[in-house]
Amino acid sequence: MSLKSNPHIQHGGYDFLYHLGINTKDVDIKKLFNDVKFVCLGGSQSRMFEFVRYIGAQLNVKIGENEEPFNYAYKTDRYCLYKAGPVLCANHGIGIPSLSVVINEIFKLLFYAECKDVIFLRIGTSGGVGIDPGTVVITTNVLNGELKPIHCTTVLGRRIEHPTYVDSDLAKELVNLCPDENYATVLGTTVSVDSFYEGQGRIDGALCDYTDDDRKTFLKSLQEKGVKNIEMESIGLFSFCHRAGYKAAMISVVLVNRLVSDKPTDDDEARKDWEQRPFSIASHFIKSRLDKVEGLA
Numbered sequence: 001m002s003l004k005s006n007p008h009i010q011h012g013g014y015d016f017l018y019h020l021g022i023n024t025k026d027v028d029i030k031k032l033f034n035d036v037k038f039v040c041l042g043g044s045q046s047r048m049f050e051f052v053r054y055i056g057a058q059l060n061v062k063i064g065e066n067e068e069p070f071n072y073a074y075k076t077d078r079y080c081l082y083k084a085g086p087v088l089c090a091n092h093g094i095g096i097p098s099l100s101v102v103i104n105e106i107f108k109l110l111f112y113a114e115c116k117d118v119i120f121l122r123i124g125t126s127g128g129v130g131i132d133p134g135t136v137v138i139t140t141n142v143l144n145g146e147l148k149p150i151h152c153t154t155v156l157g158r159r160i161e162h163p164t165y166v167d168s169d170l171a172k173e174l175v176n177l178c179p180d181e182n183y184a185t186v187l188g189t190t191v192s193v194d195s196f197y198e199g200q201g202r203i204d205g206a207l208c209d210y211t212d213d214d215r216k217t218f219l220k221s222l223q224e225k226g227v228k229n230i231e232m233e234s235i236g237l238f239s240f241c242h243r244a245g246y247k248a249a250m251i252s253v254v255l256v257n258r259l260v261s262d263k264p265t266d267d268d269e270a271r272k273d274w275e276q277r278p279f280s281i282a283s284h285f286i287k288s289r290l291d292k293v294e295g296l297a
């Protein structure tokens with residue numbers, strides 16, 4: 001049997017998931033990963049280390065020896081890969097090129113492991129558009145830097161456009177799970193761009209060819225279109241998962257209101273606290289899905 005999204009990838013042959021440092025000869029991928037139902041992704045390794053400890057405790061499952069998460073990608077320092085029962089956790093780095101590498105290898109890993117009905121969640125951070133720092137955005141629509149709902153890339157020397165698909169039922173389910181009234185969780189459009197500075201209309205990068213008025217006009221126009229946040233991976237996430245046949249959602253806490261400032265909060269404690277908010281929503285979602293499955297059994 002071959003992978004639906006790439007007939008060249010077959011079961012039974014040798015493969016090397018290079019950036020995860022896992023090969024199909026030395027690792028029994030099916031035995032280790034067959035029970036995976038959720039893949040949680042975020043940019044930084046340390047955030048995913050924290051998340052696997054958090055979700056492991058919430059689900060009361062083993063994540064390694066002596067509470068120390070086992071990193072299945074230990075042979076490389078490109079990415080980390082942890083597992084807490086049915087939840088696989090990996091970091092994706094910054095931007096779509098970095099996400100595309102790890103997500104290709106995770107899709108193959110799930111195929112070799114014969115996993116079924118897996119849902120991808122990006123638990124991230126972003127810049128808010130007209131909303132307070134600490135607010136969590138659940139993405140309902142995604143636009144690229146040209147404000148189109150497509151992921152543009154170059155393949156075999158040609159510009160290719162891939163559609164994106166955001167599951168609105170999944171987004172609504174997530175927003176209704178908002179577990180804590182100390183902060184707001186909102187549905188909205190996410191703009192996903194290729195850079196943190198110019199791509200997001202900042203004037204505090206080292207490179208900038210536009211005026212502060214241009215910046216304000218751009219951000220105001222985003223607000224008028226219903227955009228709630230800006231980040232750097234979701235257009236890739238929603239396109240890659242759609243092509244591979246997986247459901248996906250993005251739960252992202254905002255670190256700055258871009259109508260007020262370019263700078264994400266420099267309050268480390270507040271940021272750490274806010275980063276827990278997507279953890280909590282993801283955990284409520286995962287537990288409610290697992291409860292439903294157990295209820296059916």
Ligand SMILES: O=P(O)(O)O[C@@H]1C[C@H](O)[C@@H](CO)O1
Pocket residue numbers: 042043044093094095123124125126196231232233
């Ligand atoms: O989920 P994280 O916080 O890693 O993602 C956002 C988008 C970019 O990768 C990064 C820029 O600071 O933060």
Ligand SMILES: O=c1cc[nH]c(=O)[nH]1
Pocket residue numbers: 125126127128196200230231232255256264
């Ligand atoms: O403003 C922000 C904050 C976090 N991540 C982004 O991509 N943008």
